[in-house]
Amino acid sequence: MEKTRDVMTLAHELGHGCHQYLSAKQGLLLSSTPLTLAETASVFGEMMTFRTLLDDSDQETRKYLLASKIEDMINTVVRQISFFEFEKLVHNERKKGELSSDQLCDFWMKTQSESLGPNIELTDGYKYFWTYIPHFIHTPFYVYAYAFGDCLVNILIQLYDEGLPNFKESYIDLLKSGGSKHYSEVLKPFNVDLKQKDSWQKGLSMISSLIDEFEKTV
Numbered sequence: 029m030e031k032t033r034d035v036m037t038l039a040h041e042l043g044h045g046c047h048q049y050l051s052a053k054q055g056l057l058l059s060s061t062p063l064t065l066a067e068t069a070s071v072f073g074e075m076m077t078f079r080t081l082l083d084d085s086d087q088e089t090r091k092y093l094l095a096s097k098i099e100d101m102i103n104t105v106v107r108q109i110s111f112f113e114f115e116k117l118v119h120n121e122r123k124k125g126e127l128s129s130d131q132l133c134d135f136w137m138k139t140q141s142e143s144l145g146p147n148i149e150l151t152d153g154y155k156y157f158w159t160y161i162p163h164f165i166h167t168p169f170y171v172y173a174y175a176f177g178d179c180l181v182n183i184l185i186q187l188y189d190e191g192l193p194n195f196k197e198s199y200i201d202l203l204k205s206g207g208s209k210h211y212s213e214v215l216k217p218f219n220v221d222l223k224q225k226d227s228w229q230k231g232l233s234m235i236s237s238l239i240d241e242f243e244k245t246v
């Protein structure tokens with residue numbers, strides 16, 4: 029089973045490699061991608077590999093693969109959004125005055141328990157766990173990039189499945205553009221407007237369909 033994770037990690041990093049290779053023509057200053065598109069090729073590659081592994085697996089391995097993919101997705105999307113909610117609360121309250129560590133712990137518990145729901149009991153020591161996320165200090169609001177990247181790839185994968193004309197060409201062009209264009213520009217050929225809530229719903233629906241698939245295996 030550990031080997032499966034190794035394969036997924038390799039697929040992820042090779043995705044970064046392809047992205048950098050294709051965007052190299054943009055030159056040193058424009059080849060590196062903005063945060064919004066930084067994980068597109070890597071997560072896309074991972075998803076394609078995941079599907080191939082899933083198709084070739086027996087029932088027990090399928091269960092394992094689906095469970096770990098769902099956990100990864102929930103971690104990347106739901107958990108990171110709860111981190112974002114914590115940061116938003118902290119920054120808004122800080123405008124009104126200095127915050128005590130007790131207040132920060134309260135904000136953390138509030139946002140995390142909202143995200144995890146009533147069936148997960150958070151013990152008292154968990155209130156300090158906001159201190160272990162370096163992004164809160166060094167790169168405020170970075171956490172959104174994880175949720176953004178994961179959902180964007182889910183949207184693209186579905187368009188690929190639906191047989192969007194010229195998908196491959198548009199996708200290669202997206203990767204080639206590196207950091208030279210705004211994400212809204214490179215997504216135009218896919219008819220994706222991320223300002224629309226429906227677009228995000230398309231991304232999230234992929235997570236729920238994987239959960240449905242997992243339920244069939246147990």
Ligand SMILES: [Zn+2]
Pocket residue numbers: 040044067070
């Ligand atoms: Zn990565």
